[in-house]
Amino acid sequence: MAFFPPLVLPHGQVQPYAVRVSTRARYLRIQISAADGVVVVLPSHYPPEQVGVALAARAAWIEKHLQRLQGQRPQELSATEADPEDLPASLSLAAVGQVWAIRHMRSASLNTARLTAAPASRHLYLSHAPEDRDAPRFLLRRWLKQEGERHLFPLLATLAAETGLHYRNVSLRHQRSRWGSCSSQRSISLNAQLLFLPAPLVRHVLLHELCHLREMNHGPRFWALLGGWDPDTPVHREALRRAAWQYVPVFFRGGS
Incomplete structure (x- = not known):
């Protein structure tokens, strides 16, 4: 049985919580309700040793919603990490x-x-x-997409010139589960949330999609090609497994 560390709130209170593993979940998610308390939903592949780090990063959010629950009836309030009130500062x-x-x-x-x-x-x-209540999410996601086009498109063009791997067109979206994709028509799609990631990880993702222009698979030749342009590919691949919850604000996660 996996060991999950205690959840310590900002004011020092130790908060009990339940853990539920979901085969459909892609990221760690926290649900709070008067009926069930704090429930941490984990993807089946989520490393238990990382749960403590994730909970510490969300402790203030959890404490705020637990305080809201005081004096409320179970049907009056529940919270998830997508609560539009949780606009980042x-x-x-x-x-x-x-x-x-x-x-x-x-x-x-x-x-x-x-x-x-x-x-x-x-x-x-x-x-x-x-x-x-929908305006903050819509406006900020639109702004992030515009910034992504302004910064990511020129970077992709520069890497294409360096590698000689040329795409036909590029688009930017808020993708739910992918950092990028490449079609057989040589079209590359990038996730606007890449802007939250450190520059080396962004470069790795862009090189990954460019290499698919030559190898539309994940076979040995693909990894050899990518490794030639990014020798730290194994390190970056592992870092990307944690990147969504580590770098992307809860407010922005998910697609659409």
């Missing part, structure tokens, strides 16, 4: 070495939600009506 785009602060304003007088970027100060100003 800043975004760290490790791929390009940038940190953007978010200033969030709700106003009943606003008819149209908007996001204004101030590149000089690296601030994002987000405003919307209180009842428009």
Whole structure:
């Protein structure tokens, strides 16, 4: 039986939790409800030794929602990590070495939600009506996609020139389970959330997709080709297994 470490909240309280393994889960997910308390949902392949790290990173979020539960009836409140109230205060785009602060304003007088970027100060100003709970997710994901096109597309073009592996076109999406893909029509699709990853991992993903232009499989010739351009491929492959929960803010995870 796997050992799971205690969950210690920011104010020192040890919080009990249940663990559920799901064959359908792709990432560690935390659910909180008055009926079931804290439940940690794990993918079947998730390393137990990493659970403590993940819980420590989410301890403040867990404590906040447990405090909300006090005095509530079971049917009145439940929380998952996708709660739109959990807007991050800043975004760290490790791929390009940038940190953007978010200033969030709700106003009943606003008819149209908007996001204004101030590149000089690296601030994002987000405003919307209180009842428009979908606006922050939509606007920030759209902004992230625009930034991805601005930074990732030129990087891919540079790597294509270096390797001589030329694609036909490239697109950017919020993909749920892939960092990138390459079609037989020589079209590459990249995940906008790559911007949250360290630059060496981003380079590895882009090289991976470029190598598929020559080898549309994961056979020995593919890995030999990729290893020639990225000698640290084994290290980067292992790091990518943890990258989603380690680097991507909960607010941005998932597709659509």
